[in-house]
Structure formats: C-alpha cells, structure tokens
Amino acid sequence: MVEEKIEAANKKVLEIIMNGQPTLIDVGVAGEVIPGMTSKTILHAGPPVTWEKMCGPMKGAVIGALIYEGLAKNEQEAAELASSGEMVFAPCHHHGAVGPMAGVVSASMPVWIVQNKAYGNKAYCTFNEGLGKVLRYGAYSSEVIERLKWMEKVLASIIKEALSLHGPIDLKSMIAQVLQMGDEGHNRNKAGTSLLIRELASHILQTKFSERDKADVLEFMHGNDHFFLNLTMPACKSTLDPAHGIEFSTIVTTMARNGTEFGIRVSGLGDRWFTGPAGKVQGLFFPGFSEEDANPDIGDSVITETAGIGGFAMAAAPAIVQFVGGSARDAVNSTLKMYEITAAENNTYKIPALDFRGTPTGIDIRKVVETDILPNINTGIAHKDPGVGQVGAGLVKPPMKCFEDALEAFVENLEAKNLV
Amino acid sequence: MSKINELFQQELKVINMGLESFYNDLKKQNIEVTHVDWRPPAGGNKKMISLLNKLKG
Numbered sequence: 001m002v003e004e005k006i007e008a009a010n011k012k013v014l015e016i017i018m019n020g021q022p023t024l025i026d027v028g029v030a031g032e033v034i035p036g037m038t039s040k041t042i043l044h045a046g047p048p049v050t051w052e053k054m055c056g057p058m059k060g061a062v063i064g065a066l067i068y069e070g071l072a073k074n075e076q077e078a079a080e081l082a083s084s085g086e087m088v089f090a091p092c093h094h095h096g097a098v099g100p101m102a103g104v105v106s107a108s109m110p111v112w113i114v115q116n117k118a119y120g121n122k123a124y125c126t127f128n129e130g131l132g133k134v135l136r137y138g139a140y141s142s143e144v145i146e147r148l149k150w151m152e153k154v155l156a157s158i159i160k161e162a163l164s165l166h167g168p169i170d171l172k173s174m175i176a177q178v179l180q181m182g183d184e185g186h187n188r189n190k191a192g193t194s195l196l197i198r199e200l201a202s203h204i205l206q207t208k209f210s211e212r213d214k215a216d217v218l219e220f221m222h223g224n225d226h227f228f229l230n231l232t233m234p235a236c237k238s239t240l241d242p243a244h245g246i247e248f249s250t251i252v253t254t255m256a257r258n259g260t261e262f263g264i265r266v267s268g269l270g271d272r273w274f275t276g277p278a279g280k281v282q283g284l285f286f287p288g289f290s291e292e293d294a295n296p297d298i299g300d301s302v303i304t305e306t307a308g309i310g311g312f313a314m315a316a317a318p319a320i321v322q323f324v325g326g327s328a329r330d331a332v333n334s335t336l337k338m339y340e341i342t343a344a345e346n347n348t349y350k351i352p353a354l355d356f357r358g359t360p361t362g363i364d365i366r367k368v369v370e371t372d373i374l375p376n377i378n379t380g381i382a383h384k385d386p387g388v389g390q391v392g393a394g395l396v397k398p399p400m401k402c403f404e405d406a407l408e409a410f411v412e413n414l415e416a417k418n419l420v
Numbered sequence: 421m422s423k424i425n426e427l428f429q430q431e432l433k434v435i436n437m438g439l440e441s442f443y444n445d446l447k448k449q450n451i452e453v454t455h456v457d458w459r460p461p462a463g464g465n466k467k468m469i470s471l472l473n474k475l476k477g
Contacts, residue, residue: 003476250475370472372463407465411471420474 002248002419006366009248011238013139013267014344014362016246017307020239021117024169027160031107034095034124038107039069042082043092045103045300046258047273051082051089055259055278058296060138060386061102062089065127067140068148075140093265096241097124098233098300100226101136101382102259109148110156112182114171114234116242123238125231127151130224131390138386150216153184154209158217162203168201171235173368176348178228181360184317185232186301186310187324187393188377192228197221233300237308243267250410251343255306255375255398259298259382264402266365266410274406276399281381283394284325295384295395302346302377308346308361311395312338316351316359324378324394334376334395335360341367341375365410368403 013239031037042062044054054062065077072078081087092099099105111124126136129147133139148247163169174195181191197218204214221227244253249267256263263273278296285291304310314320318328330361332353338360347357363375374397381392414420434453436443443455462468 001477002474315470366475368474369468370461372459404465407468407471411474414474 005248013243013251016243022171022235028305043105046256047263049258057382058102062086064140065106080401098132101251101299119242123234128230136390138337165203179316184313186304188320189228236303255302274402276401281394281396285392289391295382308359311378315358
C-alpha cells in the first residue's frame with residue numbers, strides 16, 4: 001500500500017518534470033527580481049553554510065562581491081564585513097536561483113530570468129564570466145571586478161534589449177537540440193552557446209548601443225564556451241521547482257554543493273537538506289596544477305544532472321571526455337548506469353548514440369541506496385585558494401550519506417503517520 | 421570419471437558475479453569470461469535493507 005502511494009507520487013513528480021517549459025523571458029537585476037533579495041543578502045551555491053565554514057573559493061567570491069557592491073574597499077574590509085554578522089548568507093536555492101561554482105549573487109548583479117511556462121514559476125542565474133580568474137572560482141582582483149561591472153553595464157543591458165526585440169526563447173527545445181549536437185549541458189556548452197548567439201546576434205546588432213559595445217558582447221559570448229551553462233542551470237531549476245513538495249515522492253529535486261558539503265533535497269521531504277562532505281573531483285588538471293590544488297566539489301550546476309542532463313547525458317557528448325577524462329565508451333556507460341537509479345526516460349531530451357533514448361531522469365533515493373550506485377556528475381575543479389580560478393575538470397559523485405539519511409527520514413515520516 | 425572432471429576437460433564458459441578482480445584474473449589468463457556487475461542490495465548495509473523493505477508492499 002505504501003509502495004503504491006510512493007509510485008503514484010513519483011509518477012506525478014515525473015509528469016511535472018516532463019511537462020516543464022523552461023523559457024528565457026528577460027534579464028533583470030538580482031536585487032530587484034530575486035524574491036527576498038536585499039542589499040545585504042549574498043546568495044551562494046549549495047546547502048546553507050556560514051562564513052566561517054566556507055571554502056577558499058567561496059570566501060574569495062564573497063569578498064569579490066562585497067568589493068563589487070562598494071560595501072568594502074579591499075579584501076580586509078570585505079572579510080571583516082562578512083564575519084561581522086551584518087550580511088545575510090543564504091543558498092541560491094532558497095531564493096529560486098542557482099549559481100555555478102561559488103554561485104555568489106549580490107544585489108547589483110544582472111541575472112537571467114527563466115520562466116517555466118507550464119507552471120508560471122521563475123528561476124534566476126547570473127551571467128557566465130568565462131574561465132580563468134573569475135568570481136565564481138573565488139577570484140576578486142581588479143580585472144574580475146571590472147569585468148563584472150562591464151557585464152552589468154554593457155553585456156546585460158545589450159542582451160536585455162536584444163531579448164526584448166527577439167521575444168522569449170524556448171530553452172527546452174534549445175537544450176533538446178544541443179544534446180543532438182554533442183553538448184550535455186553541464187561541462188560542455190559549445191553547441192548551446194553557438195545556438196544562443198545564432199538566435200540573438202541580429203537582435204544585438206539592432207540595439208541602440210555603440211558598434212564597439214555590440215562587437216564586444218558578441219566577442220565575449222563567442223569567447224566563452226560555457227556562456228550557455230548559466231541558462232541550462234535555471235532551465236533545470238525552473239523545471240524541478242514545481243516538482244518539489246509532492247507528499248510521498250522519493251525523487252530528488254535538488255542536488256547542490258557549497259565546496260564544504262554536498263546536499264540534496266527530496267520532493268516528499270520538504271525543505272530539509274541532507275548533507276555529507278563534498279567529494280574530491282577525479283579528472284584532468286590544467287598544466288601546472290594537480291590534485292593537491294583542488295577544492296572539494298562545489299556549485300549548483302549539478303541541478304543539470306538532477307533534471308536528467310549533464311553527467312546523465314554523457315552519452316550525448318562523447319567529446320567531453322577530452323575535458324573530463326576517460327573514453328567515449330565510458331561516456332556511454334556512464335549514462336547507461338544512470339538508468340538504474342532514475343524513475344523515467346526523458347520525453348524531450350534524447351540521446352542519438354542510444355537510438356534517441358530519453359535521458360535518465362528523476363533520481364529515486366530508494367534506487368540509489370538499493371543499487372549502491374551514485375549519480376555521476378560532470379564538473380569543473382576550482383583551486384582551493386581564493387583568486388586562482390579553475391584548475392581542471394572531471395567527474396565526481398555525491399556522498400552516499402545524503403541518500404541514506406534521506407531514506408531514513410522518509411521512513412520516519414511514514415512511521416509518524418502510521419503508514420509503515 | 422566424475423562429472424566435475426568431465427566439466428574441466430571441456431572449454432570453460434565462465435560467468436563471474438560480483439567481485440571484478442576474479443574476472444580480471446581470468447581475462448589475464450585469456451579465459452573467456454563474462455562479468456555480471458552484481459552487488460548485494462544496499463551494498464549489504466542491513467539497516468538500509470530494512471528501511472527499503474519497509475517501503476515495499
């Protein structure tokens with residue numbers, strides 16, 4: 001009887017996920033559009049974490065954000081303010097947002113606004129800054145702050161105007177296309193970035209900005225293969241949010257890491273996070289760096305795997321193994337294994353190499369614990385010290401503890417209701 | 421000759437379940453072997469097996 005309740009709840013959750021219609025509708029300012037955001041709020045990736053427990057790259061990103069906001073003049077002032085208790089730190093996920101790596105969002109930052117047209121909810125994400133010394137990897141030098149200012153004043157303004165000329169962009173169909181073009185939407189976004197440029201280029205040219213500014217924006221998008229990541233992420237977030245809070249469901253609706261801990265939330269278990277220590281990423285390092293330089297797993301980008309793309313769609317992106325390690329066969333096997341722990345095959349995101357089989361979608365905590373198979377996640381590797389940036393990319397798994405604790409809490413809930 | 425000895429005089433068709441190291445050892449000796457990636461439920465964790473059983477039925 002309880003199994004029937006669970007299966008019915010999971011079916012409903014999967015229907016909501018499959019029905020999702022993530023659509024890029026606008027660009028806004030975080031402090032104006034993100035619910036609950038104030039000038040003293042700093043959002044971050046992953047489950048809740050205090051300033052004292054934040055890892056190096058996240059502390060660096062917070063310092064950078066405080067300098068960017070003009071709330072501090074330098075690193076020392078920023079660190080003092082961050083530890084003073086005056087700032088409010090909160091997970092992006094608690095505010096309908098997601099952020100890659102450190103995931104730091106402050107009030108003045110421009111954000112993409114993605115709406116799930118099927119359910120009306122919105123999700124938000126900052127713009128991708130590119131690789132190297134960037135805020136999301138904890139860098140806060142003057143070049144980082146200047147780039148953020150340019151992104152606020154020029155990039156976001158031009159794209160906002162271009163988007164209003166273009167009209168909303170259907171991200172669900174765009175993500176379905178990029179999976180046919182060799183992306184998996186987490187660590188490979190070459191096709192997605194190209195498609196977005198194709199959609200927006202002529203409208204960017206029609207904006208009222210200077211020729212130089214328009215050229216700079218197109219060059220910036222062209223020079224950053226991960227530009228589209230900050231759209232796949234809110235697309236997945238907006239798809240999953242309506243599926244959260246369905247009683248008796250064992251489907252995971254959030255996975256996220258703050259560089260210290262990995263956390264999951266489960267549809268039928270409310271807003272409680274189940275956490276464990278963030279793992280070590282196994283992968284390829286850029287020249288001059290090694291495992292010793294790596295920070296533990298960090299970022300909200302694992303929302304992609306939660307929604308059935310990213311590491312779960314590795315078979316669609318065999319070229320990614322040159323970035324994260326392994327062989328093309330490993331990429332196929334990685335996806336095949338994820339069918340063991342998911343409840344359904346995606347109705348829209350399909351994999352050509354698997355005869356257009358839908359991607360494994362909807363992680364079921366029961367299956368993870370029973371099979372002892374953990375989700376496969378593609379990810380970037382941040383340097384453990386703030387200010388250095390990305391040092392590699394690879395694969396990582398969440399701690400089993402998150403799923404075991406969630407299962408235990410799920411059974412306790414049922415026991416409290418005398419259902420088991 | 422016992423049945424078991426007859427078996428070993430034929431070409432062996434081996435299916436290995438569970439521990440992959442047994443599979444790898446046979447492969448190294450050029451013996452045809454198929455590996456089945458089998459694990460006990462919940463990795464043998466009795467507490468988790470008990471929790472999972474409560475959700476069945």
